[in-house]
Amino acid sequence: MLLTLAGTGLVVRAVDLQVVRKEFYQEQGDARYLREVPIPVSRGTILDRNGEPLAVSTPVVSIWANPQELLQHGGRVSELAEALGMDETVLKAKLEQRADKEFLYLKRHLNPDDAKQILDRKIPGVSSQREFRRYYPSGEVMAHVLGFTNIDDRGQEGLELAFDEWLAGKPGAKRVIRDRLGHVVEDVELLREPQPGRELTLSIDRRIQYLAYRQLKRTLLEHSATSGSIVVLDARNGEILATVNQPSYNPNAVNNGETASRRNRALTDVVEPGSTMKAFTVAAALESGKWKPNTPIDTSPGSMPLAGHIIRDTSNKGLLDVTGVLTRSSNVGAAKIALTLSNEHLYDVFKRFGFGESTGSGFPGEAPGVLPAYKSWGVVEKATLSYGYGLNVTPMQLAQAYAVLADNGRLRAPTFVKGAQNPDTAVLDPNIARTIVTMLETVITPRGTGLRAAVRNYRVAGKSGTSRRAVAGGYESRYISTFAGLAPASNPRLVVVVVIHDPQGAYTGGIVAGPAFSRVMDGALRLLDIPPDNVEKWYSDGSGNWAPVEAGDAAPDYAPGATSFEEGVPE
Structure with a gap:
């Protein structure tokens, strides 16, 4: 009897486990092991x-x-x-x-x-x-x-x-x-x-990236500078071939360095571009029809009173033409040109070159820069804008703007992706763009401020810039040295922008940033097998830099140790 009851119980339990409550127990088992x-x-x-x-x-x-x-x-x-x-x-x-x-x-x-x-x-x-x-x-x-x-x-x-x-x-x-x-x-x-x-x-060329990085570190060491950026852009399609910054960090390290060192300063930090803006002031002047490259302009005596302020050049540059304003980097000349143009027109030209808005590269945290609305301009603000004070740009924006000149007046968004669809927009008459490139070639001569930016066997067009660092209430005696340019000037392919913060000793753009521009542009042109366009004779300025001997130049009139100040802060 007991055995019968036990057997019946086992059968009932088996039925309960395997039939009646099978799903429940299956779920419980799965929950533990499945x-x-x-x-x-x-x-x-x-x-x-x-x-x-x-x-x-x-x-x-x-x-x-x-x-x-x-x-x-x-x-x-x-x-x-x-x-x-x-x-x-x-x-x-x-x-x-x-x-x-x-x-x-x-x-x-x-x-x-x-x-x-x-x-x-x-x-x-x-x-x-x-x-x-x-x-x-x-x-x-x-x-x-x-x-x-x-x-x-x-x-x-x-x-x-x-x-x-x-x-x-x-x-x-x-x-x-x-x-x-x-x-x-x-x-x-x-x-x-x-x-x-x-x-x-990516559009980045690892070889050019290493080249730019080495030259940036070299420049910061040579001038005891605190930070800097270099951008290399392909003017034909907007592809970014290199963008480097110092200080940097090791992305393989667990802590990834200090937060400040992680910023891609070439896209997130803004500077006042100084005299590199004069190229775009001249673009507005030529477009207005009021000025031509050879129109004379008197910059004597090297200063100009304006609404209680004084616009100064570093010396009395005398009678120049519009080309000479770029060659000699005259703040007085640029201001006089700007004051003949309407606020609306000058603002429109600056805006067309991409200033005051993001380049559209898609890089996280990219700064749009600052271009004040033209209705807020007084005569002093308008004058100082003409030579690069009162607005803020990123190094990438400056490279994009010079690429417009290099590409016959067409604006493209810089891109980090190789072969990306990158439509262009016509923003400047091609003839004016080519004319300005020719005018900027005069900067890279013994008479200009950018001799040290010369590249042997290539025609180079560019502009140096020097600006004081802005602080609350004014400017301090710390500087930003800039050089922006393109090559080969006969058929521009590459744009290079160099920005150096807080150089010690010599601090002008031509002397501090110019040599770095030269070395980066020289290396990039050769790495990409871009044929030379200058077969003239060349001479050295004594500092390892080269420049063309032009007709009538018996010997260079440039002293390697000289400085040419372009601060332009109105007093």
């Missing part, structure tokens, strides 16, 4: 324009634990702490805080060999997970362009942030059976197919 786990995917590789890798993802291993299970074997926590290189007290506190959870990261992004040494101890509740970590072969040279990713491989700065969705891909998911130690014993089903991140080919 898990949905992510399938990690590799972030897309970032390449330079020639296919060289700039950012790659490498497989790593992260160690995690099930606190509920690990705390049941508390005697092995000290062993685990030693293996992880952690303080035992800290590890215990973490585990106890998450005692009701089944997952806790212990250490992220270990190389597989180090992770294996931890896992080989077979500590209950400790397991691993495959992940990917970003690596930047060029280190600080590319840091400001690329930015970096966080520990979860999501973009945080630079192009890693701008193209995060493109690069990140989409992790897959699968359902697996795990044993009590957390090990996968069987793959049950694929829930979601993993989609690896897509490659991104």
Whole structure:
């Protein structure tokens, strides 16, 4: 009788477990051993324009634990702490805080060999997970362009942030059976197919980027300057070939350096461009029809009273023509020209060149600069705007504007992506653009302020600029040295802008930024196999720089140690 009752009970229980409550118990079992786990995917590789890798993802291993299970074997926590290189007290506190959870990261992004040494101890509740970590072969040279990713491989700065969705891909998911130690014993089903991140080919040329970076560091050391930026732009299509800044940081380091060093100053920081703006004042003058390149303008006696202020040149440059205003960098001449133009027209020309708004490069945090509304201009504001005070631009905006001159009056948004569709807009008469390029060639002569920007065997057009640093209530005796130019002038291809902050000793744009421009432009032209356009004889100015001998020049009248001041701050 007892055996019959026992047998009947077993049958009833079996029916209950396998038929009546089968789904309930199946769910309970699955909840303990059936898990949905992510399938990690590799972030897309970032390449330079020639296919060289700039950012790659490498497989790593992260160690995690099930606190509920690990705390049941508390005697092995000290062993685990030693293996992880952690303080035992800290590890215990973490585990106890998450005692009701089944997952806790212990250490992220270990190389597989180090992770294996931890896992080989077979500590209950400790397991691993495959992940990917970003690596930047060029280190600080590319840091400001690329930015970096966080520990979860999501973009945080630079192009890693701008193209995060493109690069990140989409992790897959699968359902697996795990044993009590957390090990996968069987793959049950694929829930979601993993989609690896897509490659991104940049317009950046790694060779030119390294060249610009070296020359920027050299210039800062030579002049004891605090910071600087260099931009190299392809004028034909707006592609950015290089953009470098100092100070920089190592994106491979865990802390990624100080926050201030992470800024891509070429796009996020603004400066008053100084005399580099005179090219655009002259563009407005030629467009108005009131001025021609050879129209005379008297700058004597080297100063001009204006509404209670004084506009000054560094010396009495006498009678010049409009071309000479650029060659000799006359603030008085630029101011006199601007005062003959309407506020609306001068503002319109500056605006067409891209000043006062973002370039549209798509770089995160790009500054739009500041171009005051023309209705707010008085005569002094209008005069100082003509030679680069009272407005703010980024180095990238300045490069974009000079690219308009280089590309026959067409404006394009600078782009970091090779081969991107980049339509242009006609903003200046092509004849005027070509005329200004010819006028700017005179700056790179013994009579101009930019002799040290010359490039041997190439015709160069450009403009130096020097401005005082603005502070609350006025200007201080700290300077920003700038040179912006293009080459080959006969058929412009490249635009280079150099901006140096706080140089000590000599501080004018032609002397500080000019040589860096020359070295970067020279190297970039040769790396890209752009044929020379100047077969004239050349001479050295004694400082390793070269300039063409023009007809009538028996010998250079430029003294290598001389300075030509272009401050232009109205008194």
